[in-house]
Amino acid sequence: MSTIKLGNPAVVGLAGFGLTTLLLQFHNLGWCGLGPVVAMGFIFGGLTQLIAGFLEQKTGNNFGFAAFTTYGAFWIGLGVIWILNYFNVYTSSTTDVGFYLIAFTLLTLIFLAATLFIHKAMTITFATLSVGFILLDLVHFGFPELKTLAAIILIVCAMSAWYMLAGIVLNDVAGREILKMGKSYMKKG
Template identity: 60%
Template sequence: MAEEKLGNPAVVGLGGFGLTTLVLQFHNVGWMPSVGPVVWLGLIFGGLAQLIAGLQEMKTGNNFGYCAFSGFGAFWIALGMVFLGNHFEVFQASTTDVGWFLVAWTLFTAILWIGALRIHGAMAFTFTTLLLGFILLDLAHFGFPELTVIAGYELMICAASAWYMMARIILNEIYGRDLLPAGRAWIK
């Protein structure tokens, strides 16, 4: 009996991560004053859909994808809840509180970044830009708020890179060839 072909959950995880990251950066650079769209995307596409993609990655045996998508899905849900808590004055978080929240996620990202360096160039680039973006946001929350805009533009590049990997998976399958290359791993 032929094995049933399943979809790759990474396309949803990368799509949700890229879209939600991009929209948050529209807010961070000042193009979109409201965080409303970020909250809803963070809860649904960046959060829930990415979390589900991570759980599906578990079934494929991909621990990196399982951890990354489940973890960042939880990140987006938590960030959406922080925004809601501040808005409704329930379990409010100060700028410094959010800074420490981001520092913890920076450390989480650093672990995944080390692994990403051995996967392929596109993954290494995405996680390098994500790690740099988190570091800039950490600094922005601890006394250098002007770095928020720089982080915003830098993280737009990260979001585009995640979408590149999503497009790579989809288009390479559709066209049956390596239409969009991933590049060599940065560390062998």
């Protein structure tokens, strides 16, 4: 049996998820342009989360595998939509993007249900992501006044992801629990 300690791929997946989510909300609030979001969407949100997901699969973590690869694909897909729109190739309307978001909203709700068996920090992250997606769905289907509220909720989501990242890293290097994740809402079995 191997005694080699492996790194937890969730740390880079959560870092990429949190950073790209945060940057997109800065853009949605009008604080920055789309350039940094596209760049980080392809690299840190997209590629890094895909890699983290594939590594989660090797550890046997189906949730991490599914979630990180799903959101990695989300960011790459969104980046492709933005690039295609920019160059007027297969342009997507606001409602086209809305349908894209609805599909990911539905996947997120499945993940939210699964988080009830993991821990409170994960549930908070996916609950805020679910609410944020629903609000962005509504933004794309005629309720633009909800954009600021969606951005604020998704900033909380990004910070929640980074809280889990900080907990994994700090708890590991300290050799004790510094940041608590909270017990699951539902018991397994």
